[in-house]
Amino acid sequence: MKKLAQMVILLGLSSLILIFPLFASGTPEQAASGTQKTVEQVQLNNNIPSGDLEIFSWWAGDEGPALEALIKVFKAKYPKVNVINATVTGGSGVNAKAVLKTRMLGGDPPESFQVHAGQELIGTWVTAERMVDLTPLFEAEGWTDVFPEDLLKLLGTDDGIWSVPVNIHRSNVMWYIPANLKKWGVEAPTTWADFLKIAPQLQAKGVIPLSVGQTWTVNHLWESVALGVLGPEDYSALWEGEIPWTDNRVVDVWRTFAKVLDYTNKDAASLSWQQATDMVVNGKAAFNIMGDWAAGYMTTTLNLDPGKDYGWVPSPETKGTFMFLADSFGLPVGVENPDAAVAWLKTCGSLEGSDTFNPLKGSISARTDSDLSLYNAYLRSAASDFGSNRIVGSLAHGVVANEGFMNDFSTVMEMFLSSRDPQQAANACQAIAIQNGMIR
Amino acid sequence: MIDQRKNTVISIVILLPSILLVGIFVYGFIGNTIVVSLTDWGHALGGLSLHPQKNFVGLQNYRDLFTNFIHGRFRQDLINAVFYSIILMAGALSLGFFFAVLLDRKVRGEGFFRTLFLYPMALSFIVTGTIWRWLFAPSGGFNIIPTFFGGEPVDFLWISSRKRVLSFNWQNIPQIFFTAAAIFFTVVILQQLITRSDKHRLRNLIIWGVSVLYVVVLHRLLPPILPVEELHGYNLATLGISIASVWQYAGYTMALYLAGLRALPESLKESAQLDGAGEFLFYWKIAIPNLKPITLSAVIVLAHISLKMFDLIYAMAGADNANTGHPSINMYLTTFRANNFAVGAAMAVILFILAAFFIIPYLVNTHREMR
Numbered sequence: 097m098k099k100l101a102q103m104v105i106l107l108g109l110s111s112l113i114l115i116f117p118l119f120a121s122g123t124p125e126q127a128a129s130g131t132q133k134t135v136e137q138v139q140l141n142n143n144i145p146s147g148d149l150e151i152f153s154w155w156a157g158d159e160g161p162a163l164e165a166l167i168k169v170f171k172a173k174y175p176k177v178n179v180i181n182a183t184v185t186g187g188s189g190v191n192a193k194a195v196l197k198t199r200m201l202g203g204d205p206p207e208s209f210q211v212h213a214g215q216e217l218i219g220t221w222v223t224a225e226r227m228v229d230l231t232p233l234f235e236a237e238g239w240t241d242v243f244p245e246d247l248l249k250l251l252g253t254d255d256g257i258w259s260v261p262v263n264i265h266r267s268n269v270m271w272y273i274p275a276n277l278k279k280w281g282v283e284a285p286t287t288w289a290d291f292l293k294i295a296p297q298l299q300a301k302g303v304i305p306l307s308v309g310q311t312w313t314v315n316h317l318w319e320s321v322a323l324g325v326l327g328p329e330d331y332s333a334l335w336e337g338e339i340p341w342t343d344n345r346v347v348d349v350w351r352t353f354a355k356v357l358d359y360t361n362k363d364a365a366s367l368s369w370q371q372a373t374d375m376v377v378n379g380k381a382a383f384n385i386m387g388d389w390a391a392g393y394m395t396t397t398l399n400l401d402p403g404k405d406y407g408w409v410p411s412p413e414t415k416g417t418f419m420f421l422a423d424s425f426g427l428p429v430g431v432e433n434p435d436a437a438v439a440w441l442k443t444c445g446s447l448e449g450s451d452t453f454n455p456l457k458g459s460i461s462a463r464t465d466s467d468l469s470l471y472n473a474y475l476r477s478a479a480s481d482f483g484s485n486r487i488v489g490s491l492a493h494g495v496v497a498n499e500g501f502m503n504d505f506s507t508v509m510e511m512f513l514s515s516r517d518p519q520q521a522a523n524a525c526q527a528i529a530i531q532n533g534m535i536r
Numbered sequence: 537m538i539d540q541r542k543n544t545v546i547s548i549v550i551l552l553p554s555i556l557l558v559g560i561f562v563y564g565f566i567g568n569t570i571v572v573s574l575t576d577w578g579h580a581l582g583g584l585s586l587h588p589q590k591n592f593v594g595l596q597n598y599r600d601l602f603t604n605f606i607h608g609r610f611r612q613d614l615i616n617a618v619f620y621s622i623i624l625m626a627g628a629l630s631l632g633f634f635f636a637v638l639l640d641r642k643v644r645g646e647g648f649f650r651t652l653f654l655y656p657m658a659l660s661f662i663v664t665g666t667i668w669r670w671l672f673a674p675s676g677g678f679n680i681i682p683t684f685f686g687g688e689p690v691d692f693l694w695i696s697s698r699k700r701v702l703s704f705n706w707q708n709i710p711q712i713f714f715t716a717a718a719i720f721f722t723v724v725i726l727q728q729l730i731t732r733s734d735k736h737r738l739r740n741l742i743i744w745g746v747s748v749l750y751v752v753v754l755h756r757l758l759p760p761i762l763p764v765e766e767l768h769g770y771n772l773a774t775l776g777i778s779i780a781s782v783w784q785y786a787g788y789t790m791a792l793y794l795a796g797l798r799a800l801p802e803s804l805k806e807s808a809q810l811d812g813a814g815e816f817l818f819y820w821k822i823a824i825p826n827l828k829p830i831t832l833s834a835v836i837v838l839a840h841i842s843l844k845m846f847d848l849i850y851a852m853a854g855a856d857n858a859n860t861g862h863p864s865i866n867m868y869l870t871t872f873r874a875n876n877f878a879v880g881a882a883m884a885v886i887l888f889i890l891a892a893f894f895i896i897p898y899l900v901n902t903h904r905e906m907r
Contacts, residue, residue: 223582224586365853498581504874528606532581533581
């Protein structure tokens, strides 16, 4: 009798095990023939938005006040809308992105969510046909004129424009402390050859020439080296898939990068970007290449005076090029309250909205007509470069590469940090570029 | 008889909901993961669309994980996982036994020490990880202890070191396996030759002889599994994480062993003493063999904990530190950051099989004991 019961249970369980996968995988082939894309365009109307508006972001803590200020501007214009500020904490959205994925897959998209503009959005959500094309909104609001053309190209694809940038950060900046450089008798290098010449002198004085932190800051350094060695034309061509990763010019990037790495700190993997910046501030290291949120950190947290206490130049050989990254808001397909979502996007792109948000966030506006008197010395210089320079996109922050490539690139970088083999790294990049659909 | 049948029916009815739930939410999803791992879901873009494209690709993902050079990190993760397991088990068992022996000597304040040693286990891995990350910071914690005695600070990089010892080339993996197999078979043949008067001797000789031939021939025929040399080995960066895990679980094994030692009959110790066995000989020859069931269950519990070190590593070294990687972290990144669901599922299945290696013997063992 006992045996029988056991048999029944065993049989039941095993048949469940066997049957479940069969019908769990029963829906897949439907979209197999869907080569033509269906692009949903945003509907503009004159309704007065009301109801709930959920804004999903990872702006809590230091960046919280900036978002609050932007929401205040929104509420003044659209008092009938009830804003739900849904934040998931964690730097660069590590946790927020995972939560967002489960919500989108579960059919519960927020009205608008924060996302790095460019391929990080396009590769994940646009190719999945879950975003609404915002081109009509851009035209109606006149944004095609006030946003730089290079920027619009990187925000969209052939099928449309997918998000509204609320801020612009610059990635290719080299930071230093002018007083320290004077003491050591060196000047900020303008080429990598210059850097490699002064680095041994600094090392002889017991100073680390260039500080880096954990892997993503190394990727961040890599993109600046790549832009410097390749120049803006070839750099953009690399991401367009026009130059293969195995091209000698790209292998040269890795060769230069290997030489630069010889002059960095050994404990990089256990440091945050703030700690790497600290090394420059307290004189342990001479230079640091980091995005311009470092300016916000040094100005606000460390109380340094931009231009006097700390200085900056474009990273070597990138003068005249502005490598940008941007936080932006998009409109998912099938949200409950599209009117309020469109109103929110209008606020994000408006002059008032972006000039309220950015001075607090420590970034500049994507609009070329913003009021510069609201910004500090560093941001003014960044804004004037943004208006005049050539604009290219960042790899480490998702403008030019999709999430799959970014993840695999970190792995390649870890391989390279151990092996220091430029050719192998270039081959690996070519392989992951093909695998992630970057080369068509 | 009718009563008994009625009992059976009732028991089945009572069990049915939980069987259904477990069937769907545990085994159903395990099955689904296996199916996903055999598709190409997420290889191309658009993996998150409403109706993602999934084509059956067989064992391609598994082949890639072991032989495609892009997945070199996964292979190092597997090797890390082996070392994490071995060091956690060896460390926690030996330290735990040592503490148990010390406490078994009826020291004063035994309860206090017992709690002290057991306490780390009450913490979650995230807490342990955060504390130990501070202790292992490159320019703080342990590294500055010598300065208290007027020495120079140590500059060992506990969790960010890139040094590697015991390196081997992944291309040689088949060779290593085949050589081991060939040696094993040859030893069996030699044994057969030595033992006489076996009526199956000839048959056995043929079977094992063919096996050796097979191994040797197949070995020659196989192409190299990787196009380029790829070194793997023991990453020194994992040492810090292993230390933290041993710290957390030594107290647990201590509690197990202490209970075991207390359960040993006093007469055993007395008779050993009468026979002239010293303390050491008693523990070595009598206590340890008698505690074998405890060791076994401790090994199994520790082994599966060592496969779940995700949070400890995440808190101590971060997800992107490849030197301290673990297959579970790699699986999380591949699935939820790179959107490559099929490869992530394949990693999950490999982890599942690894866990089964430890869990199944445990289940068999407890089942036998119940009889």
